[in-house]
Amino acid sequence: MKPNQLxxxxxxxxxxxxxxxxxxxxxxxxxxxxxxIRFGQLAAHMPLISRKVLAEQxxxxxxxxxxxxxxxxxxxxRVDYSLTENGLRLLPILESLRxxxxxxxAAGTPASGPCLVEKQA
Amino acid sequence: MKPNQLxxxxxxxxxxxxxxxxxxxxxxxxxxxxxxIRFGQLAAHMPLISRKVLAEQxxxxxxxxxxxxxxxxxxxxRVDYSLTENGLRLLPILESLRxxxxxxxAAGTPASGPCLVEKQA
DNA sequence: GTTACTAGTAACGTGCTGGTAACTAGTTTC
DNA sequence: GAAACTAGTTACCAGCACGTTACTAGTAAC
Numbered sequence: 001m002k003p004n005q006l007x008x009x010x011x012x013x014x015x016x017x018x019x020x021x022x023x024x025x026x027x028x029x030x031x032x033x034x035x036x037i038r039f040g041q042l043a044a045h046m047p048l049i050s051r052k053v054l055a056e057q058x059x060x061x062x063x064x065x066x067x068x069x070x071x072x073x074x075x076x077x078r079v080d081y082s083l084t085e086n087g088l089r090l091l092p093i094l095e096s097l098r099x100x101x102x103x104x105x106a107a108g109t110p111a112s113g114p115c116l117v118e119k120q121a
Numbered sequence: 122m123k124p125n126q127l128x129x130x131x132x133x134x135x136x137x138x139x140x141x142x143x144x145x146x147x148x149x150x151x152x153x154x155x156x157x158i159r160f161g162q163l164a165a166h167m168p169l170i171s172r173k174v175l176a177e178q179x180x181x182x183x184x185x186x187x188x189x190x191x192x193x194x195x196x197x198x199r200v201d202y203s204l205t206e207n208g209l210r211l212l213p214i215l216e217s218l219r220x221x222x223x224x225x226x227a228a229g230t231p232a233s234g235p236c237l238v239e240k241q242a
Numbered sequence: 243g244t245t246a247c248t249a250g251t252a253a254c255g256t257g258c259t260g261g262t263a264a265c266t267a268g269t270t271t272c
Numbered sequence: 273g274a275a276a277c278t279a280g281t282t283a284c285c286a287g288c289a290c291g292t293t294a295c296t297a298g299t300a301a302c
């Protein structure tokens with residue numbers, strides 16, 4: 001099953017999974033949020049994702065038009081990432097998804113593992 | 122990166138990805154929708170997912186408490202799947218996700234590939 | 243001259259993910 | 273007595289997703 005196959009589907013939900021499929025992309029979008037953030041900051045923020053995978057996913061998200069990449073010709077190099085309008089419109093949906101998880105767990109056990117992405121207050 | 126690691130995170134968004142991560146689970150939930158549906162029907166409905174993977178994902182979703190599995194002691198065997206309350210509460214969120222995709226594509230190219238899951242009218 | 247800094251990329255290796263085919267059971271149909 | 277039906281499970285195998293390590297460039301600090 002190639003992701004391209006998903007994107008080519010006539011079913012909108014299937015295409016959605018082609019865009020956001022995998023466990024990383026929603027987390028990365030959520031991690032960027034409304035900020036402009038540099039690659040290194042983002043990587044430090046999400047220690048469970050390797051830098052290589054992060055770079056790959058960022059590139060795919062940029063191609064999908066969800067994030068904006070601004071590279072500055074400086075030394076040392078500097079690149080800022082931020083969400084495009086389409087990306088920003090995804091945030092409230094992700095938020096309701098997170099709330100759904102919380103409500104499911106309402107009577108469950110609290111988690112204690114490392115935080116992969118936590119929204120800055 | 123083990124999915125268990127995601128589930129153990131203290132970050133709710135990370136745990137969400139632990140539950141729904143991968144490209145299949147949201148599609149399966151969407152495919153079941155508000156119906157009671159048999160395994161064979163569901164499999165016929167989503168031709169791009171192999172039966173083996175479908176069975177595995179269904180089991181995981183059942184363990185996560187999102188779907189209900191009812192097996193009847195008949196011959197030939199019969200098993201009905203349906204969403205639990207938690208699963209049902211996910212449907213409107215998935216719907217807004219699908220709408221988000223559609224609005225992103227508003228000016229884009231129409232897709233023509235096979236439908237993996239399409240909501241029955 | 244060495245080290246550090248950033249934002250990656252390339253090479254390499256491993257293990258999980260997913261696909262295919264074969265098999266199960268008990269009853270019905272031919 | 274053979275075949276078909278359902279809902280899987282098992283064995284086996286290919287591929288890719290992911291991780292680790294090393295490397296780049298140009299400048300600044302030591």
